[in-house]
Amino acid sequence: GNSVTQMEGPVTLSEEAFLTINCTYTATGYPSLFWYVQYPGEGLQLLLKATKADDKGSNKGFEATYRKETTSFHLEKGSVQVSDSAVYFCALNDNQGGKLIFGQGTELSVKP
Amino acid sequence: DTEVTQTPKHLVMGMTNKKSLKCEQHMGHRAMYWYKQKAKKPPELMFVYSYEKLSINESVPSRFSPECPNSSLLNLHLHALQPEDSALYLCASSQVRLADEQFFGPGTRLTVL
Numbered sequence: 001g002n003s004v005t006q007m008e009g010p011v012t013l014s015e016e017a018f019l020t021i022n023c024t025y026t027a028t029g030y031p032s033l034f035w036y037v038q039y040p041g042e043g044l045q046l047l048l049k050a051t052k053a054d055d056k057g058s059n060k061g062f063e064a065t066y067r068k069e070t071t072s073f074h075l076e077k078g079s080v081q082v083s084d085s086a087v088y089f090c091a092l093n094d095n096q097g098g099k100l101i102f103g104q105g106t107e108l109s110v111k112p
Numbered sequence: 113d114t115e116v117t118q119t120p121k122h123l124v125m126g127m128t129n130k131k132s133l134k135c136e137q138h139m140g141h142r143a144m145y146w147y148k149q150k151a152k153k154p155p156e157l158m159f160v161y162s163y164e165k166l167s168i169n170e171s172v173p174s175r176f177s178p179e180c181p182n183s184s185l186l187n188l189h190l191h192a193l194q195p196e197d198s199a200l201y202l203c204a205s206s207q208v209r210l211a212d213e214q215f216f217g218p219g220t221r222l223t224v225l
Contacts (some may be wrong), residue, residue: 034213043118043202043216044155089154095213098143099168100214102154 002027006090006103011082013110021075021106023064024088031092033057033066033073034100039085047075047088082111116217118203123224127193133220135186135203144184145204145214146171146178155202161186162208193224 009097022069025031035098036044047066048057050073055062073090090103116137125131134146143162147155160168161180175197175202177189186203200219 015148022120031169032213035218043116043218046213062142089188098160098162098206099157100155105152107152 002031002090002092002094002101003102004090004103006088006106008104009087009107011106011108013108015082015110015112016079017110019075019084019108021082021090021108022090023073023075023103025071025073025090025101026093027063027092027101029095032064033064034091034093035062035064035073036089036091036102036106037074037077038089040086048070069080080108082090082110084108085110116203116205118201118217119218120220121129122221122223124225125193125223126195127195129193130189130191133188133201133203134220135188135217136184137179137205138213138214139205140183140209141207141215142183143160143206143208143212144180145206147187147202147204147216148187149182149200149202151218159188184192190208190222193222195224198222198224 003026032047035047037047048059050057053068056064087105091100119134123160151156159178164180179187180201202219203217204214206214
């Protein structure tokens with residue numbers, strides 16, 4: 001079946017550090033891939049998406065590239081801020097059942 | 113309007129109570145979803161409505177009863193819940209069911225005593 005695997009957290013970084021959160025997936029066909037962010041006490045917000053191989057999604061300084069050859073969709077940001085502290089979820093939609101398959105989430109804490 | 117709204121924000125109920133959660137979107141989306149999220153876990157899909165018809169029920173206990181009165185509204189009726197049902201309940205919507213990104217509301221924090 002379809003699945004998403006994320007690196008375990010929590011991840012603790014200093015402000016202005018480089019961020020990578022690894023995400024790999026298993027899916028048949030050509031899924032769409034997403035990163036969602038959940039700030040404390042809030043719902044999920046769509047951060048970025050990619051719908052086909054080699055697409056790069058980007059938003060608010062975050063980027064992720066859909067790599068079909070490595071079945072990966074790693075999230076990166078060049079310089080994190082304290083306000084980026086949140087839980088990040090990688091997800092796929094298999095384009096058939098309409099379900100989002102989530103990874104376990106990675107908690108990021110950015111210290112000043 | 114690119115928002116999904118949910119009411120109430122917080123709800124405390126006893127195991128014999130009946131209550132309802134409400135969700136609304138005005139983006140013209142035709143698919144709406146209920147998720148349950150426990151602390152530090154990803155959301156778990158409960159129900160999917162597509163064009164106001166229930167299309168997915170993820171084997172949710174009957175004490176949870178969804179309702180979609182129209183294309184903008186989604187309700188979740190709660191009755192005889194258990195303490196383990198305490199969680200954050202999230203509503204989401206998407207343009208159609210397949211492939212599209214889902215937009216989430218802020219959630220209702222439910223506590224069952």
